[in-house]
Amino acid sequence: MPELAEVEFFRRRWNVGVGQKIVAVKLNAEKRIFRGNDLATLQRLLPGAKLIGSEARGKQMLFRFSHDAWLGVHLGMTGELRHEPRDFSIGKHDHLVLAQARQSLVFSDPRLFGRVLFHHGASEPEWWSRLPSALTADTFTLERMKAFLQRRARSPLKGALLQQEFFIGIGNWMADEILWRAKLHPRRASGSLDPAEARELWKAIRFVCAGALRIVSKDYSDPPPSWLFRHRWEKGGLCPKDGRELDRATIGGRTTSWCPACQPQ
DNA sequence: GGAGTTGTTTAGGA
DNA sequence: TTCCTAAACAACTC
Numbered sequence: 001m002p003e004l005a006e007v008e009f010f011r012r013r014w015n016v017g018v019g020q021k022i023v024a025v026k027l028n029a030e031k032r033i034f035r036g037n038d039l040a041t042l043q044r045l046l047p048g049a050k051l052i053g054s055e056a057r058g059k060q061m062l063f064r065f066s067h068d069a070w071l072g073v074h075l076g077m078t079g080e081l082r083h084e085p086r087d088f089s090i091g092k093h094d095h096l097v098l099a100q101a102r103q104s105l106v107f108s109d110p111r112l113f114g115r116v117l118f119h120h121g122a123s124e125p126e127w128w129s130r131l132p133s134a135l136t137a138d139t140f141t142l143e144r145m146k147a148f149l150q151r152r153a154r155s156p157l158k159g160a161l162l163q164q165e166f167f168i169g170i171g172n173w174m175a176d177e178i179l180w181r182a183k184l185h186p187r188r189a190s191g192s193l194d195p196a197e198a199r200e201l202w203k204a205i206r207f208v209c210a211g212a213l214r215i216v217s218k219d220y221s222d223p224p225p226s227w228l229f230r231h232r233w234e235k236g237g238l239c240p241k242d243g244r245e246l247d248r249a250t251i252g253g254r255t256t257s258w259c260p261a262c263q264p265q
Numbered sequence: 266g267g268a269g270t271t272g273t274t275t276a277g278g279a
Numbered sequence: 280t281t282c283c284t285a286a287a288c289a290a291c292t293c
Contacts, residue, residue: 003271032288059272077272078290093290111289113272155283164273171271233270253284255269 002059002075004135004169004209005216010081011056012217014063017083017098017105021050022065024099031095033079033107033114042118045069046098051105057131058168068122076113082106132168135209142202149198153191157201159252160190167205172254173229174212178204180228180239185263186251232257 002010025046029039049065056062063071073081083103090097096107096116107116119125133139145166152160161167161175170178179186182204184197193201215223223229228246231237237246239259247260 006271074272076288077270110291111270111272113288115273152282159283162272173271175271229271254272 002079003171003174003212004058005212006220007059007061007075007169008056008213008217009220010075010079011054011061013081013083014051014054014105016103017051017100018053019050020100020102021048022046022098022100023048026090026097026099028095032112033076033095033109033116035115037116037118038120039118041120042069045120046071046118051098051100057128057134058164059171060128060131062124062128064124068120070119070121070125070128072115072117072119072125072128073107074115074117076109076111076115078111079107079109079114082108132166135168135170135205136213140206142199145202145205146193146198149190149193153189155190156187156252157184157190158186158254158256161205162252162254169209170205172256173232174208175254176232176257177223177228178208180258180263181207183262185265186256186258187265228257228259 025043027034045067046065046069049067049069052064052066054061054063059074061073063073065071084106086099086103088104091108093110094106094108098105117125148166149160152163157179158175161170161178178201182200184201211223215221226240228240231240231246237257238244239246239262242259242261244259244261246257248255248257250256
């Protein structure tokens with residue numbers, strides 16, 4: 001479910017608890033979303049700590065608490081953040097509950113591909129500091145993108161766009177949307193773009209990231225019907241530009257949808 | 266019952 | 280060394 005904009009949507013859902021103390025922590029330590037954590041320290045430090053604020057970067061989120069406590073959250077494929085009344089009944093897939101006086105903040109994840117990473121320290125965790133900057137920032141330049149694509153010259157564009165070490169926050173639907181707008185076939189080799197094609201790709205990345213953040217992160221609305229998003233999973237889905245039936249195949253390890261006319265091989 | 270799912274990690278091959 | 284692919288993780292839906 002969650003890519004860049006969906007992650008931002010879920011992050012904001014916990015804003016209701018900013019400025020308030022955690023009064024109790026309930027968690028299921030057996031679940032694999034907690035792997036690699038010092039849960040004893042988490043249990044000792046979070047109760048009594050106040051939620052100060054949060055940030056999202058790509059698909060990662062970082063929640064900051066008083067008492068030098070930090071909580072990193074990755075939603076995986078099916079994770080989500082919610083807030084519930086103070087004494088709601090915990091569901092089967094609610095693995096972490098931060099109870100506050102007025103409500104409870106909940107992390108749930110049926111498939112358990114998500115992850116929580118607790119950190120205790122005066123400054124943010126190192127894994128967070130090392131994340132690349134946002135694709136919507138000025139640091140995401142055409143030249144840096146070209147250099148990255150050259151390093152992945154033999155991989156299909158679809159696979160390259162999913163590399164979080166550079167294209168932070170892009171997931172399966174955004175990658176398809178970007179390639180469709182740039183009129184590039186998802187199987188094109190990353191090292192084969194001419195300067196004009198690279199520029200179109202860069203512009204499409206900026207457009208899709210900014211548009212998704214504007215539309216989806218506000219209230220989880222779908223993008224408009226002029227986007228590929230609305231058609232890519234329909235059986236016999238049609239290209240919103242020319243009405244041609246979309247093609248589908250596994251590329252870069254993921255199901256990929258494209259228009260054979262707009263995006264020639 | 267089988268196939269497929271908006272993600273990441275790892276092992277192994279090229 | 281570096282890059283690329285497939286499988287594994289796990290639960291649910293169609």
